[in-house]
Amino acid sequence: MRPAAAAPSRCAPADRVGRKPVLIGGVAVAVVGSVPAYVLAGHGSLLSTLGAEVLLVVPAALVGMPATIVAVELVLPRIRATSTALACNVAYAVFGGTAPLLGALLTERFGRPAPGAYITAVAAIALVVVIVALPETRGRAWSSPCRPNAMVSPQAFGLHEEASRSDGHH
Incomplete structure (x- = not known):
């Protein structure tokens, strides 16, 4: 219920300034905040863990709703449900399904900040895609x-x- 209740406040910035600027901001926070989040989490205190969580949750919160809106607005209505469901579920299976294993392997091989570096690399690629290829859909x-x-x-x-x-x- 809380995500549904919070949706209007999370969507308002995308309606005011546009989907693309909000997505760029969220992805940019992921680029700069992911490695520091993993470094903070490694300190082991409650405060450092909470700081790490904030650094990881803020980009997700900034990107989540506008990305959903854009996904709906970019696809023709007759194929919208199928295409967005397929894209979302494949992404969750590939990235979400392999995340625990990949995180453990990266940490074992390269140390604690490695999963943050992986997130930074993926977010950097996403940032380029958003800036270069994503059209603004607000107001259309x-x-x-x-x-x-x-x-x-x-x-x-x-x-x-x-x-x-x-x-x-x-």
Whole structure:
């Protein structure tokens, strides 16, 4: 319930300044904060652990809602559910499913800050992708991802089929 209740406040900045700037900010925090978070966590005190958690949670909070909004806005309505579900679940399986093993291997081989360095590298790649390839979607009408200025026709929503069925035509 708390994430749902917090969603409006987490989405407001993306509505005010745009999705892309908020995503850039969140990913940039991940780039600069991940290694320090793992160094802090290694100190072993409650305060250092809480500081590490903040450094790791802030980027996730900044990126989570705007990324969800962008994922929905970039995909045509007729394939939106399937495409966003597929992308999300593959990413969770690949990155989330292997994270514990990869984190343990990196820590064993290179030391405590290594998982933070991995997060930094992945976030740096994501930052380049967001800056270079991600279009701003705030304020755009429902449009085709292939033609940003083209309005999606009623047929994309399946409305022509509904109208013909209600008239008795098939």
